[in-house]
Amino acid sequence: MITALCPGSFDPPTNGHIDVIRRTAGFADRVVVAVVGNPSKAAMFPPERRVELFRETVTEWTDIDTRFDVIAHHGLLVDLVEPHGIDVIVKGVRAGDDYQNEHRMAQMNRSIGGVETLLLPTSPEWSFVASSLVREIVRLGGSVEHLVPPAVQRALGETR
Amino acid sequence: MITALCPGSFDPPTNGHIDVIRRTAGFADRVVVAVVGNPSKAAMFPPERRVELFRETVTEWTDIDTRFDVIAHHGLLVDLVEPHGIDVIVKGVRAGDDYQNEHRMAQMNRSIGGVETLLLPTSPEWSFVASSLVREIVRLGGSVEHLVPPAVQRALGETR
Amino acid sequence: MITALCPGSFDPPTNGHIDVIRRTAGFADRVVVAVVGNPSKAAMFPPERRVELFRETVTEWTDIDTRFDVIAHHGLLVDLVEPHGIDVIVKGVRAGDDYQNEHRMAQMNRSIGGVETLLLPTSPEWSFVASSLVREIVRLGGSVEHLVPPAVQRALGETR
Amino acid sequence: MITALCPGSFDPPTNGHIDVIRRTAGFADRVVVAVVGNPSKAAMFPPERRVELFRETVTEWTDIDTRFDVIAHHGLLVDLVEPHGIDVIVKGVRAGDDYQNEHRMAQMNRSIGGVETLLLPTSPEWSFVASSLVREIVRLGGSVEHLVPPAVQRALGETR
């Protein structure tokens, strides 16, 4: 049995993130989604709200919903390894410069916690979607309906 | 139970490759190492010899040696998925341009065979080691003792 | 007849930007320069001042000055397409990591507005010039005379 | 009126190439597709056959087929500029390392022939498709039906 950790700031969760955690559930038995909140950054949604948005989304996948845990986390990723029985970290990566950052984070997490990170190439159709772009479009009054899951779409309707 | 496929031309296998397949055995239950031979390229060792070199190497890891299969393969990677019960492909990647090629290969293999590829960042100490550099050093008469596993080192002694 | 949109934050306009919009006028019949102001960032010049700096610059090109419109814009780029009759967006790109961001922005703008983006490689002589570097040099008391057009040079004289 | 040159080795033409030339016809009035044959490379199809494959493909677009010229060319790209009235070169580029090569080719062509090159980001769904990957899949006996236009699909049926 393999348990995978999918960490991120997810502010907000996008269809790209959803694609990564669903595909991770295709080869891992259990997936822990950890919402990492950096308090020094202004956020679109507070970390706890992002946890709820993932939970609402996962609940819609009735065939595999029992295989996901969604948690908020405020410390080092490696501190999750033992309590949650994590075997590997899985991160989605887009082509290009994303890789350099993830490569370093992976080597750092292995250096300080002995845990491996596996990088999962994004699906082509979500390769250009990033939370920062979604926030920018929302700020400028555009629609992100085709870029985020329904739960986020509903939440954006509330916040605006 | 998870079965991982580690493919490559491995001409010759380097300490970087060895590091990747050992680390893959850290989270996968079984590892299939597939030596892919491109007949249009002149090779240092024929594919069958590379298979032997991996087998000699794996045999030295007496605690985990039963978890490895080493095979030669001359077709599409996706043709290995069903007969070998492959769950995921795992490829080691170095920082930089390696990622672009692997990213595309991953998307292609998912497109034609529905199989996922997970990219595993190289260990820093092997980040500069590539089979092509090893071949070049050998061609120019240098020593690669610290870059390849003992079985390859012995085989190079024979071939020169 | 083709109308190109050249958007940017242009804080301040550099010789690299000037080079891109002049070269765009070499194949487009009309060029709309849109100064995009992100209110959440502290600026060297307010967006309206940047519009003036471009207008002063364009006026000096008496042979082609009637082919430029310079505007400030505070919404999505795709909202400019219909009112200004935009056929394509043209962005200057330097070698390296610039491309990844522009690639994603291009795919995003096509996704939300159906408009194409064409990337124009910078001229080698301006390949290292960025507004952020110009701001840094000015902040540290250096001269940017050879990096910005005369109108910006004059404006910097005023502000310091 | 603007005339765009879309050059490439196109061995074979892929859905990615088709996407680029169709999108180029969306903002250019006329598109010259130039099949560039490097005689030093072994080819899947000879340049003249690739020209035919494009012509068959273009003919199926009855609404815009009169706007394409397809030619074979064996010299410098810049030699096509005057005889064909080329205003700009348009090249499709995928994320990542593609850009570096195209950036240099663009600066070189401007240096020797004064012609501008515009880089058009690939559509996400074709971002991983390259002629070299298509040739590799075909060589290994796989299907490329979803990666190439019908004319190429038919031609591959003939050649195998």
Next chain:
Amino acid sequence: MITALCPGSFDPPTNGHIDVIRRTAGFADRVVVAVVGNPSKAAMFPPERRVELFRETVTEWTDIDTRFDVIAHHGLLVDLVEPHGIDVIVKGVRAGDDYQNEHRMAQMNRSIGGVETLLLPTSPEWSFVASSLVREIVRLGGSVEHLVPPAVQRALGETR
């Protein structure tokens, strides 16, 4: 005799920085380490404290300690060239996107001050270490003992 300038924000100095300045002393006769403080950024240590941390570190290298000068600097790098007799700037660079920024900074410094910059590839074992990652680990309560020199380790003990 050659004098090298090693500039950086060094907040805090890491083993990667230490590796670069020691290796620079391997081919340069004198090394000027310049701590560049950007007042607009919140810092872990003020620039003057970073200077002290380097001085404590250098003092431990009793065989070569007389060859280092450590200074704080608040202006353009090129302003250090004449007063300190700088022949070249030396910057450590990790694989990947680091290079693009350093490439531009190098061309800019040559453009405004006529001074050359030489880029020194990081040692593989420190290739993933960056001051920003060190600050993040410290912020989250992790240990960075194996990533920073003893003087920084002691200072972190004081500040927490």
Next chain:
Amino acid sequence: MITALCPGSFDPPTNGHIDVIRRTAGFADRVVVAVVGNPSKAAMFPPERRVELFRETVTEWTDIDTRFDVIAHHGLLVDLVEPHGIDVIVKGVRAGDDYQNEHRMAQMNRSIGGVETLLLPTSPEWSFVASSLVREIVRLGGSVEHLVPPAVQRALGETR
């Protein structure tokens, strides 16, 4: 006193190479230019002819010509270190993917020979010039007069 080694295949030497060795002579006391010939590649000029072309070029710099040695070399670079008293290797690098290869070569040469490599960013005006592009233009009948030094220009006149 510092002696720098500038290695390359230089087939043919370009203005980019000339720029790098001249700039190296700006901070090094002596420069050894080593023409490295890979016998497995078809060449425009044999290595010995490339040595002559550099010698002719250097002779024209009467103020600094005594500071250059030009040699052909067929072994490992690190074998040149002791006999020629090399302190550092200096390689010119263009923006982008060049860096990844040079980064690895640098780490490899340090690993097998203990010699450091310093990477010198190309001058912007030569950033797009590569020997392979020069060979391609010559093959297609174009002029490379503005891309190569006079000695190479004369030699190309002879060979065609």
